[in-house]
Amino acid sequence: MCGLAGVLDLKGRRRPDQAMLERMADALRHRGPDDDGFLVAPGIGLAHRRLSIVGLGNGRQPIFNEDRTVAVIFNGELFDYPELKLELEAKGHVFATSTDTEVIVHLYEEHGEGLVHHLKGQFAFALVDFRRRIVLLARDRVGICPLFWSRQGDFLYFGSEIKALLASGAVMPRADRRGLDHLFTFFALGGRRTTFEGVQAIAPGHYVKIAFRSDGRAAEPVERQYWDFDFPDWGEEDDPAAPAAIDAFEQIFARAVEVRLRADVPVVGYLSGGVDSAYVLATAARVAGHALPSFTVRVPDPNLDETDEARETARAIGSDRQTVVEAGPDLIADVYAALVAAAECPVLDTSCAALLALSREVRAQGYKVVLTGEGADEGFAGYFWFKIREIARLLDSGDGFRPSTAISRVARKYAAPDLAFAELARIDTMIGGPHAQSPIYNLVARSRDRYYSAGLKEELGAHVAYEDLHLDIERMARWHPLNRSLYLGYKVLLPGLLMSQKGDRVAMANSVETRYPFLDENVIALAAGLHPRWKLRRLLKDKYLLRRAAERVLPHDVAWRPKAMFRAPLAETFLASPPAFVRDLISPESLARTGYFDAGAVARDCALLAKGGGATLGTFASLGLGGVIATQLWHHLYLGGGLCDLPRLTYEPAVTSATTLAVA
Numbered sequence: 001m002c003g004l005a006g007v008l009d010l011k012g013r014r015r016p017d018q019a020m021l022e023r024m025a026d027a028l029r030h031r032g033p034d035d036d037g038f039l040v041a042p043g044i045g046l047a048h049r050r051l052s053i054v055g056l057g058n059g060r061q062p063i064f065n066e067d068r069t070v071a072v073i074f075n076g077e078l079f080d081y082p083e084l085k086l087e088l089e090a091k092g093h094v095f096a097t098s099t100d101t102e103v104i105v106h107l108y109e110e111h112g113e114g115l116v117h118h119l120k121g122q123f124a125f126a127l128v129d130f131r132r133r134i135v136l137l138a139r140d141r142v143g144i145c146p147l148f149w150s151r152q153g154d155f156l157y158f159g160s161e162i163k164a165l166l167a168s169g170a171v172m173p174r175a176d177r178r179g180l181d182h183l184f185t186f187f188a189l190g191g192r193r194t195t196f197e198g199v200q201a202i203a204p205g206h207y208v209k210i211a212f213r214s215d216g217r218a219a220e221p222v223e224r225q226y227w228d229f230d231f232p233d234w235g236e237e238d239d240p241a242a243p244a245a246i247d248a249f250e251q252i253f254a255r256a257v258e259v260r261l262r263a264d265v266p267v268v269g270y271l272s273g274g275v276d277s278a279y280v281l282a283t284a285a286r287v288a289g290h291a292l293p294s295f296t297v298r299v300p301d302p303n304l305d306e307t308d309e310a311r312e313t314a315r316a317i318g319s320d321r322q323t324v325v326e327a328g329p330d331l332i333a334d335v336y337a338a339l340v341a342a343a344e345c346p347v348l349d350t351s352c353a354a355l356l357a358l359s360r361e362v363r364a365q366g367y368k369v370v371l372t373g374e375g376a377d378e379g380f381a382g383y384f385w386f387k388i389r390e391i392a393r394l395l396d397s398g399d400g401f402r403p404s405t406a407i408s409r410v411a412r413k414y415a416a417p418d419l420a421f422a423e424l425a426r427i428d429t430m431i432g433g434p435h436a437q438s439p440i441y442n443l444v445a446r447s448r449d450r451y452y453s454a455g456l457k458e459e460l461g462a463h464v465a466y467e468d469l470h471l472d473i474e475r476m477a478r479w480h481p482l483n484r485s486l487y488l489g490y491k492v493l494l495p496g497l498l499m500s501q502k503g504d505r506v507a508m509a510n511s512v513e514t515r516y517p518f519l520d521e522n523v524i525a526l527a528a529g530l531h532p533r534w535k536l537r538r539l540l541k542d543k544y545l546l547r548r549a550a551e552r553v554l555p556h557d558v559a560w561r562p563k564a565m566f567r568a569p570l571a572e573t574f575l576a577s578p579p580a581f582v583r584d585l586i587s588p589e590s591l592a593r594t595g596y597f598d599a600g601a602v603a604r605d606c607a608l609l610a611k612g613g614g615a616t617l618g619t620f621a622s623l624g625l626g627g628v629i630a631t632q633l634w635h636h637l638y639l640g641g642g643l644c645d646l647p648r649l650t651y652e653p654a655v656t657s658a659t660t661l662a663v664a
Contacts, residue, residue, distance in 0.1 A: 001145060001504070001513045002061075002075040003028030003049040005159035006126055007168065008135060009042075010151075010219045012212035016045025020168050025049050027167035028160055031075070031508045037061045039071060043212060044128055044135065047164075048073040051511055053368055054081075055099030056264050065105040066094050069131045072108075074101040075160050076123030076145045077515070079259035084118070116207055116226045120521050124160060124202075133212040141227045142375075142519050143190075143204030143495030146504055150199045154218045156210065161505075162199055162344045163649075166638070171199065173638050177459055178468070180346065180596065184452075184627055185445045185465040187348045188496025193468050195345045195634065203470075204495050228472060229490050231483040231528045239531040242548065249526060250549050256520035257283045260371060267515075268293040268362060269371040271313060271322065273306025275543065275550050275559055276373030276382070278313040280517055282553040284371060291319035292371070295362055297354045300328045309561065316555050325361050327354035333579050336630075337646050341637055342509035343501045346630035348623055356506040363510040370507065374498045375518030378489045379527035380543040381535040382563050386485060389436035390539050393481060408434035412442040418449055423464075430466040432476040436485035437493075447624025450605075451597045482532040575609045575625065584644035585632035593643065594635050597628050 005024040007016035021038055025047035032049025039046040039062045048061040054077070062071040078084065081100035084107070089095065093106040100121075107115040108127060113136065122144035127136045137158055139147045149158040150171045157165045165171040179195040182188070192200045202208055205227035210219050232238070240248070261267050261284060269281045271294035285291040296310040307324055314322045332353045339353045340346065347353075362370055377383050392404040409424045412434075419442070428434050452460075471491060476484045507514045517523065527535070530545065537544040542563055550559035575582065584590060586606060591599040605625055608617055617625070632643055641648030 001031065001053075001077070001122070001508060002051050003031030003160045003164070003508075004073040004075050004124065004126055004147075005047040005164035006073070006157070007045040008156040008158075008210060009044075010154045010156055010210065010212075010221075011216055012043035012133060012219065013216070015040055015042055018045075020170075021045045021047040023167040023169070024157075024159060024164040027163040030511055031160060033511050035060055037073075039073075039128075041128075041130070046071070046073050046126060046128070051368065051508075051513065053077070053263050053265055053513060055097055055101075058097045059099040059101065061101060063097060063099065063101050063105060065109055066096075070105045070108055070127065070129050072101060072104045072125055072127045074104060074123065074125040075147075076121060076125075076140065077260075077262075077513070078103060078119060078121040078123060079262060079520075080120050082262075113207070113209065113224075122515070122519075126158065135210040135212075136207055137202060137210075138207035139202045139204055141205045141521065142490065142499070142524070144499050144504065144516065144519065146500065147202045148194065148199055149202065149208065149221070151221065152198070156221060162194065162196055165199060171196075173640075174198070175596075175635065175639060177456060177596075178463060178465070180631060181448065181460055181463075182465045182468070182496070183346055183348060183631075184448050184624065186441055186492050186496060187444055187623070187627075188493050189345060189500065190492035190494070190496030191468050191470065196638075204491075229487055229524070229528065230475070231479045231487065233478045234480045237480065237531040238529045239533070245530070245534060245545060246548050246552070249523075249545055250552065252520075252522050252526050253279075253517060253549070254283055254287055256517040256523050257371070258287045260515040260517055260520075261288055263369050265368050266293075267369045267371060268295060268367045270294070270358065270373070270514075271296050271310045271319075272373070273309030273313070273561065274373070274563060275547060275554070275561055276376040276518065278317070278373075278554055278558055279376075279546065279550045280371050280373045281313070281319070282317045282550070283517070285317045285319070286553065291317050291321075293321040293323070293365075293367075294319050295323045295325065295358055295370070297327045297358050298324050299354065300326065309558075313554070313558055316558060317553075323361060323365070325354070325358050327357055331357055333582070337581070337633060337637065338509070339506065340630055340633050341649060342505045344505070344634075344638070345501070346627055346634045347501050348627040348630060349497065349501065350626060352501045352506055355502055356509060359507045359510040359512040359514075362512050368511065369513050369515065372514050372516060373518060374503065375494065375516050375524075376543060376546060377563070378486060378494050379518060379524060379535075380546050381482060381486060381532075382543045383436070383489075384563070385436040385440055386482065386536055387539055387542065388439075389434075389485060390482060390536060394539075405434055408438055411439050415439065415442050416446050416449065427464060427466050430464075430473075431469060431471055431488065432473040432484060433488075435488050436482075437488055443620045444623065446620055447627060450621060451601050451624055451628055453591075453595055453598050455595050456597075480532050482536060483528070486528075486535075575606055575629075577610075578606075581633075581644040581646050582629055585629055585636065590632060590643040594632060596631055596635075602628055 028049045032051045034052040035050035037048045061073045078100040084103045088106045123140045124145040124147035174197040176197040179193045208223045269292045271277050298307045335353050395403045534545040588599045636643035637649045
């Protein structure tokens with residue numbers, strides 16, 4: 001993957017400043033250390049940093065069509081580009097490079113804005129049609145590749161990371177407290193909202209169109225949805241016989257892995273103790289004819305360590321090249337500032353630090369591309385909360401009596417006594433729930449009441465993060481309840497945590513591209529169309545179809561190994577004996593300066609941890625207290641410093657080489 005950035009004068013006249021574009025690109029150097037390219041035209045400035053993986057020798061961007069009337073800068077991979085290229089060549093298009101990026105400009109010539117329906121893979125791009133004076137900013141279907149934008153007056157700034165926008169000097173870093181509230185509700189940022197005021201993400205499956213006007217007035221950016229997850233109506237799901245279902249899944253998944261092995265550089269894999277990554281690497285070994293090198297995190301806690309299980313899997317698939325990266329409490333403290341800097345938001349899940357260290361080791365060994373197993377739990381109901389919800393639904397009757405709804409609300413009320421039943425019902429109405437995740441999100445959100453300052457609570461008022469999710473409630477009502485919960489996971493946790501804080505950001509911070517076979521469009525479609533019993537069988541057998549397929553290529557105990565959430569130690573690991581920067585961040589002075597949190601509540605719980613009271617505090621309060629530290633650290637890094645001795649982030653012009661394409 002790569003880094004892209006740009007500036008648009010919405011009136012279509014002024015040429016963006018070259019030095020500004022260079023600063024924006026330089027802020028993304030980690031995303032593309034191999035090459036750079038720029039384009040400046042009236043109203044349009046594009047900047048690109050390249051991580052060369054396909055078409056190593058001739059992939060410099062921007063890339064144009066034959067008559068140079070269409071240009072594109074691109075981040076990601078279009079895995080079926082060889083087939084697309086053949087189809088386009090048969091229609092008379094002439095290719096000048098061997099990269100996947102070039103198919104975009106030719107698809108645009110064929111389909112206009114409809115090109116997005118023909119793109120498969122993981123991508124974000126900015127396309128310029130000079131003849132029609134149109135710019136398109138687009139993001140892939142499930143949100144693997146990031147893309148952000150901000151309107152400042154009559155200018156629009158965009159980039160793969162918010163750093164690029166801040167580096168322009170035109171977008172001022174200010175906190176969006178509603179964005180922070182998303183993290184303390186879902187521990188994820190899955191929608192358009194970010195933690196920076198005035199900066200929004202393009203939602204997965206959407207693109208933004210900017211059509212310059214002929215009358216000289218400012219163009220209005222228009223966001224359009226081109227794709228969303230879909231499921232059959234309840235009772236109309238596919239329910240094939242076992243051999244046929246397993247055969248179909250095995251064939252589609254093998255193809256998903258095969259196309260993700262396409263690269264002009266070696267490909268490796270992440271390997272945990274679970275079935276998801278095991279099946280990815282076992283399938284890759286069959287497709288490639290040899291086992292891929294694998295990388296595993298070791299957490300030095302017997303309750304969290306999966307190293308032995310990962311070694312068993314590596315032996316089973318014939319891999320003798322397994323690297324184990326230690327991820328203890330010291331590592332978490334050592335890399336946490338780098339993690340928050342990479343994520344551009346507070347990170348509540350400390351396991352993200354271990355994944356940052358893992359990608360660092362991948363890059364240190366000279367690799368750029370990794371296969372990983374995320375997306376299986378979302379497609380095949382792998383998380384324990386799906387089981388709990390389906391067990392509760394056994395009490396529901398076919399005549400509309402739904403005691404499971406009351407059970408969910410009572411449980412959530414018990415977890416958060418200050419939350420009124422009317423508010424729980426209001427939240428359920430917003431998201432077509434309750435869902436399997438609802439009790440978990442309610443437990444996470446307890447930290448809001450526990451740690452938020454009176455000023456932050458007053459500023460948020462009655463607003464809750466659920467209001468920002470923009471789910472298709474009408475369509476959800478037609479689906480099986482399990483599929484409704486899967487949809488919520490696809491829309492929130494997947495893009496907001498797994499593809500960002502645990503995915504793109506921690507990998508690309510070290511110039512590593514992650515690829516996800518379980519998020520292949522055809523794999524998603526197959527899983528979505530199946531009867532829920534192929535996902536959750538007899539209420540306890542999660543990921544049933546995946547495990548049946550895995551039996552064919554892995555030992556039985558690996559295929560049926562119980563799901564274990566990948567976790568690292570939480571806040572207590574570096575709060576029981578906090579390093580100096582943590583003590584400074586949560587000092588009464590620093591907490592008063594930011595104004596987000598109640599200094600007394602933070603001091604009380606930190607004292608409890610210092611006395612060994614982690615068990616008394618509990619997992620979710622510990623998670624929230626870690627979020628307090630992460631938020632203070634984010635504020636220090638991005639909003640001016642002064643909270644601790646760690647250096648704040650600054651962006652200075654430092655581009656040493658540039659290729660600029662000037663377009664009249």
